[in-house]
Amino acid sequence: MQELESRTTAYTTLPAGQDFRHELEVKRSRFITVLRRTGTEEDARGLVASLRREFHDARHHCSAFIIGPDRDVQRSSDDGEPSGTAGLPMLEALAKRETAPGVADLSDVSAVVVRYFGGVLLGAGGLVRAYSESVSSALALAPMVRRGRLRICSTAVAPGAAGRLENDLRAAGFVMGETSYGNQETVLRVALADDPASIEAAAERLRSMTAGSAMLTREGTEWVDVPVP
Incomplete structure (x- = not known):
């Protein structure tokens, strides 16, 4: 079956071939965000797998990604955090990121947040804020193309x-x-x-x-x- 041509003629993404990392500490828990340009779901899942190996002693490796010029592939994972407190806030941070005033068109981007638990429970609201802020802060520092x-x-x-x-x-x-x-x-x-x-x-x-x-x-x-x- 012939692949349909995208309706979109342009979108914003990360430079290829490099990771962008940012660390946030909230009540002694470490949230390490890794951003990477990923053009396929396989690439996105490969990033998660590689970070599980690198940070093998971390409790959680939560993830979110948006793929395709039309942003039609969007997935997220809480990876053991309470449902809706990690992956979804991360996905919303990607999806709602404005790359120009009033324009949210970021795609072909994966975000993985590695969490090392610091011994203090953050509660559902605290987790949502921490995971959302982790991704937003990393995006603010990453170059775009x-x-x-x-x-x-x-x-x-x-x-x-x-x-x-x-x-x-x-x-x-x-x-x-x-x-x-x-x-x-x-x-x-x-x-x-x-x-x-x-x-x-x-x-x-x-x-x-x-x-x-x-x-x-x-x-x-x-x-x-x-x-x-």
Whole structure:
């Protein structure tokens, strides 16, 4: 069955390939939050498994994650805490996190809170606040990137001219895609908003940079990371 294309054209997520950690202490209990970009449920569950091994002596490894451009996969686990006091507050902290005024679009993100019990009972309300604050505090410190579905366009140039043209395109603010290197030509790729005006403006800019010698060719669309200013 063919996968349906997402209705969403952009969302906010974490940079790939690194974890973001933050620790909070509440009445001698330690709450260690780990955030990671996860594109699948398997990735999310893998994070939980790895932290169970790393913090094998902790009492709880509570988790929540949101997956997909449309945020259609949302799961949480209390991992032994009273029902509704850990996983759900963590999930709400992810789901309601504003990445711009009035915009809550965080996705492909997992949060795991490792708790070391400090000997003082927090009560249901205290647990909800602690787990929610743990995730919110970690998100406030983590860098974010925008992930957009952009049109990839390519241009083939002589290998000797490729480096300078790529630098000029980056300096002009273009988001670069994957470059293909060959003996006869180098193919540079740029990621553009998927509309005719943006593509034509980019083509005109490229012609200006190369005295009319380079042309843009449309390829498919891809999800591309764009740093948040």
